[in-house]
Amino acid sequence: GNRKPRLPPGPWTLPIIGSLHQVASMLPHRRMMDLSRRYGPLMHLMLGEVPTVIVSSAEAAALVMKTNDLAFAGRPHSATLDIFGCGGRGIVFAPYGDPWRQMRKVCTMELLSSKQVRRMDGIRPEQVGNLLRYVAAAASTGAAVDVSEKVMALSNDVVxxxxxxxxFPQQEEYLRELDEAFVLLGGFCLVDLFPSSQLVRWLSNGERHMRRSYGHIQRINADVIEGRKAARAAAQDDASSTDDDDLLDVLLRLQEKDAFTFPMTTESIGAVLFDIFAGATQTTGVALEWAMAELVRHPETMAKAQLEIREVLGQGRAVFTNSDLAGLHYMRMIIKEVLRLHPPGPLIPRRAREDRKVMGFDMLEGTNVYINAFAVSRDPNCWESPEEFKPERFENNNMDYNGTYFEFIPFGAGRRQCPGILFGTSTMEIALANLLYHFDWVLPDKANPEFLDMTEKYGIIVGRKYDLQLSFGPTLL
Ligand code: HEM
Structure with a gap:
C-alpha cells in the first residue's frame, strides 16, 4: 500500500548533506559503532543523498547475512565503485547474478583445489624464506625492521x-594504483554522495582520479594477459593444464574453451584477476601487521606462542610448510583474536536487492547496507572485556570465523562470504610461525610496549597509521 515506510532509527539529518557531518570526521567504523550504541543495531543514515543502513549486532547481522541473505547479496554502486569494479565484470563489486556466480565459482574452486593448495604450500615457504633472510641480515647488524612493509610485501608476493x-614487471605501479583506489573508495567522495548533481560531478576530482587509477590498472592487466596469451600460443599448451598453473592460466583456458554463458573478454579476465588481487593482498597484510603489533604489546602471549611453536616443530628447523603447523592451537587462537579486534575490512558493503522487513523496520530496495564487523566483534553483549587482547577467550569453544557465528564475522557470511579464508589464514599462519620461531621481537630502544601507538589509518582496508618498526630481543636462536 501507500503507507510510509518505517525506517530504522538514526541520527538527526540535515537536508542536502544528510548525516555526513556525523561520520566524515573520523574513522567511520568507530564513529558508526558509537552512533549505533545510541540508535540501535539497525541504524539509518543519509550519506549525502544515499540511504544507508548500518548493521551493528550479531542478531541483526544474522538477519541480513543469513535469514535474508539473498535480498542483501548485492553490493553498493556509485560512480567510483562502478569504475573500480569494472562495471560489475569482476567479483567483489559485481551485482548478484549469473556472471558473478560463474566467476566466483571458477575462482573459488581453483584457489581451493587440492592442486592449487599443494602448489601454494610449495610457494609460501619460498616467499617466507626471502623474508627470513632479510630479517636475519637486519638482526645481525642490530637494525630495526619495518615489519609493516615487510609483511605487506610478503602478502603481495604470495598473492x-x-x-x-x-x-610482474609493473607490480610496484599496480600496487600503488591499488593503494590510491582504496583511499578513494574509503573516503566519502562527493560524486558518490550526490549522484544526482551535475555540478558536483563536474567539480569533483574523485571520479576523475578513480578513472585514471583504474585505467592504469587495466593497461597493466592487458599487458600481462596479452603476454601470457602469446607465451601460451608459443608453447602450444593451450588445452592442457600443468602443475604450475596460476589463476590467469585457468581463466585463459576457460576462455579458450568458451566455458562461460556470458562473453568472457580480456577485460573481464583482467577485472577478475584485479579483484582477487585487491581482495587478497592488503587484507592479509594488515592482519599480519596487527598480529605482530599485538604480540609485541603482549610479551607473555608472544612467549606462550613461541613455546608452542618451538615445541611442536622441534629445534634446528629452517623454513617449514603449512602442513607442519597442524598442532599450533594457540597460534590459531591468536589469529582469531587479531581478526576479532582488527577486522581488516571493518565495514562489509552490501545492497538491498528488494524491500525487506528486518527487526520490524523497512529496509528498502536500493539501500546501501554496511555490516559493521568491527562493532559486532567488540559488542559487550557478546564478548567479555571486548577491548582486551586475550587469545585464551577462544580456548575450549568452537567459535570460528567461518560465517556461522555472527558475533565474529571478519570474513562476512552467506553467499558473498570471502572465498579466501583458507588462503589468507594459511599465509598468516606460516608467516607468524616462522617469524616467531626464529626471532624474539621487541620495540627498538627498549621502548615500553604498553605505549605502542595502535592508531588506525583511514581507508576501506584498515591498517596501522604508523608503520610497525621492530627490533630483536637478547635470546636470538
Ligand atoms: C585476512 C584476510 C582476509 C579478510 C579479513 C577478508 C575479508 C573479506 C570480507 C569481509 C569480504 C566480504 C564478505 C561479505 O560480503 O560477506 C570479502 C570478500 C572477498 N574476498 Fe576476502 N578477505 C581476506 C582475504 C582474502 C583472500 C586471500 C582472497 C583471495 C585469495 C580474498 C578474496 C575475496 C573475494 C574475491 C571477495 C568477494 C566475494 C564476493 O563478492 O562474492 N579475500 N573478504
Whole structure:
C-alpha cells in the first residue's frame, strides 16, 4: 500500500548533506559503532543523498547475512565503485547474478583445489624464506625492521604468485594504483554522495582520479594477459593444464574453451584477476601487521606462542610448510583474536536487492547496507572485556570465523562470504610461525610496549597509521 515506510532509527539529518557531518570526521567504523550504541543495531543514515543502513549486532547481522541473505547479496554502486569494479565484470563489486556466480565459482574452486593448495604450500615457504633472510641480515647488524612493509610485501608476493604466476614487471605501479583506489573508495567522495548533481560531478576530482587509477590498472592487466596469451600460443599448451598453473592460466583456458554463458573478454579476465588481487593482498597484510603489533604489546602471549611453536616443530628447523603447523592451537587462537579486534575490512558493503522487513523496520530496495564487523566483534553483549587482547577467550569453544557465528564475522557470511579464508589464514599462519620461531621481537630502544601507538589509518582496508618498526630481543636462536 501507500503507507510510509518505517525506517530504522538514526541520527538527526540535515537536508542536502544528510548525516555526513556525523561520520566524515573520523574513522567511520568507530564513529558508526558509537552512533549505533545510541540508535540501535539497525541504524539509518543519509550519506549525502544515499540511504544507508548500518548493521551493528550479531542478531541483526544474522538477519541480513543469513535469514535474508539473498535480498542483501548485492553490493553498493556509485560512480567510483562502478569504475573500480569494472562495471560489475569482476567479483567483489559485481551485482548478484549469473556472471558473478560463474566467476566466483571458477575462482573459488581453483584457489581451493587440492592442486592449487599443494602448489601454494610449495610457494609460501619460498616467499617466507626471502623474508627470513632479510630479517636475519637486519638482526645481525642490530637494525630495526619495518615489519609493516615487510609483511605487506610478503602478502603481495604470495598473492601475485597465485594469480599472475609471479612478480610482474609493473607490480610496484599496480600496487600503488591499488593503494590510491582504496583511499578513494574509503573516503566519502562527493560524486558518490550526490549522484544526482551535475555540478558536483563536474567539480569533483574523485571520479576523475578513480578513472585514471583504474585505467592504469587495466593497461597493466592487458599487458600481462596479452603476454601470457602469446607465451601460451608459443608453447602450444593451450588445452592442457600443468602443475604450475596460476589463476590467469585457468581463466585463459576457460576462455579458450568458451566455458562461460556470458562473453568472457580480456577485460573481464583482467577485472577478475584485479579483484582477487585487491581482495587478497592488503587484507592479509594488515592482519599480519596487527598480529605482530599485538604480540609485541603482549610479551607473555608472544612467549606462550613461541613455546608452542618451538615445541611442536622441534629445534634446528629452517623454513617449514603449512602442513607442519597442524598442532599450533594457540597460534590459531591468536589469529582469531587479531581478526576479532582488527577486522581488516571493518565495514562489509552490501545492497538491498528488494524491500525487506528486518527487526520490524523497512529496509528498502536500493539501500546501501554496511555490516559493521568491527562493532559486532567488540559488542559487550557478546564478548567479555571486548577491548582486551586475550587469545585464551577462544580456548575450549568452537567459535570460528567461518560465517556461522555472527558475533565474529571478519570474513562476512552467506553467499558473498570471502572465498579466501583458507588462503589468507594459511599465509598468516606460516608467516607468524616462522617469524616467531626464529626471532624474539621487541620495540627498538627498549621502548615500553604498553605505549605502542595502535592508531588506525583511514581507508576501506584498515591498517596501522604508523608503520610497525621492530627490533630483536637478547635470546636470538
Ligand atoms: C585476512 C584476510 C582476509 C579478510 C579479513 C577478508 C575479508 C573479506 C570480507 C569481509 C569480504 C566480504 C564478505 C561479505 O560480503 O560477506 C570479502 C570478500 C572477498 N574476498 Fe576476502 N578477505 C581476506 C582475504 C582474502 C583472500 C586471500 C582472497 C583471495 C585469495 C580474498 C578474496 C575475496 C573475494 C574475491 C571477495 C568477494 C566475494 C564476493 O563478492 O562474492 N579475500 N573478504
Amino acid at each position: 601475485s604468485r597465485a594469480v599472475f604466476g609471479g612478480k
